[in-house]
Amino acid sequence: MNFIKIIFLFNFTNSNEKKTIRKEIRDLSPEEWQTYKRAFLNLKKHGILDDISEMHTQLNKYAHNTPLFFPWHRALLIHFETLLKEINHNQDLSVPYWDWTLDYLDPLKSKIFSEDYWNLDPSKCFELEYPNNHCLKRAEDIDPFYNKEQINRLLNKKSKYDEFREYMELVPHAVVHFNVGGKEGDMSFMHSPNDPIFWHHHSYCDYLWFKKQKLDLKNNFVEDKSKKIGLDSVLKPFGMKVKDMMDLNKLNIVYKEFKPTKIMMLSNEKSVVKEPARISEEYAKRHGYNLQKVREIEEFLINGKNKQKKGFLFRILQFLFCINDN
Known part of the structure; x- marks a missing residue:
């Protein structure tokens, strides 16, 4: 990693008084999209994508599977937008979010994978240098995601941060x-910022955190002195604290709500509902996830309930009468 370059670039702050407006990808005009795409590819040409992917990988355990996940990625988005604006001399730039719940049944049909957006042309190489010189790769077929109802189930669940x-x-x-x-x-590895999809996906994840904050979380966070995690935790390498990331209004960031057309909504309603793909054991292990917890969350999202833990008496009866766990 070119540390001098990365530290210099990440030294920008979101001091611009002009509001950053993040729209859903379908809400952008063709001209707005092409302006963003050109700006993104310009950052890639400068090697910034490779540097960020390396940083994202090196800070894996620091920024993932910990309470810092949301504020750290919010800081990452802000700094990425700062780079877009500064290097392309355009203060109107922002990272559009991708509401993948609108494409949950057949993601490959999403606008985001179309030719004018981020389709991978087999005859061309989207060349990257980290973690080695390679062409950007994706799955040939993309299984379903979670839908709006399931995400709303999570948003409406009474829970702490x-x-x-x-x-x-x-x-x-x-x-x-x-x-x-x-x-x-x-996208399946820690160098996922290599893929342009990463940025639209995380812009939407940040939007969902913002929605949950508005619903009931407010500025709720974790105070764990033993792990030195709290509102005063510094977010590496950005130099900002968690508490600096808690209020989008103070950060001059606005998410513009996208309202799908009736045709779009009817198309989803008439389709055969498919369950999202289960997280594979291999993927969970690679990212340090507790597989049992993953299955519990999947059960809640799909069926609206958590799998109940079996008591000692049930286990005895299960052993005696060969009761199946399912």
Whole structure:
């Protein structure tokens, strides 16, 4: 990693008084999209994507599977947008979010994978240098994601910050990574920022945290002195604290709500509902997830309830009468 470059670039702050407006990808005009795409590819040309992917990998255990997941990725998005604005001399740039619940049944049909957006042309190489020189990879087929009803179930679940973070990070967030990346694609590994999809996905995950904050979390966070995690925790390498990331209004960031057309909604309603793909044991192990917890969260999202733990008496009866766990 070019540390001098990365430290210099990440020294920018979101001091711009102009509000950053994040729209859903379908809400952008063709001109707005092309402006963003050109700006993104310009950052890639400068090697910034490779540097960020390396940083994301090196800070794996620091920024993932911990309470820092949401504030750290919010800081990452802000700094990425700062780079977009500064290097492309355009203060109107922002990272559009991708509401994948609108494409949950057949993600490959989403606009985001179309030719004008981030389709991978087999005849061309989206070349990357980290962790080695390679062409960007994705799964050939992408299994279903979680739908709006299931995500709303999570948003409406009464929970403290870290329970919401764990539920969101380990399953809905992870499913998009796992399904888009497949077994070998960049999105399935810690160098996932290589894939342009990463940024739209995390912009939406941040939007969902913002929605949960508005519903009932407010500025609720974790104070764990033993792990030195709290509102005053410094977010490496950004130099900002968790408490600096808690209020989007103070950060001059606005998410513009996207209202799907009736045709779009009817199309989903008439389709045969498919369950989202289960997180594979291999993926869970690679990212340090508790597989039992992952299955519990999947059960809640799909069926609206958590799998009940079996008591000691049940286990005795199960042994005596060969009762199946299911």
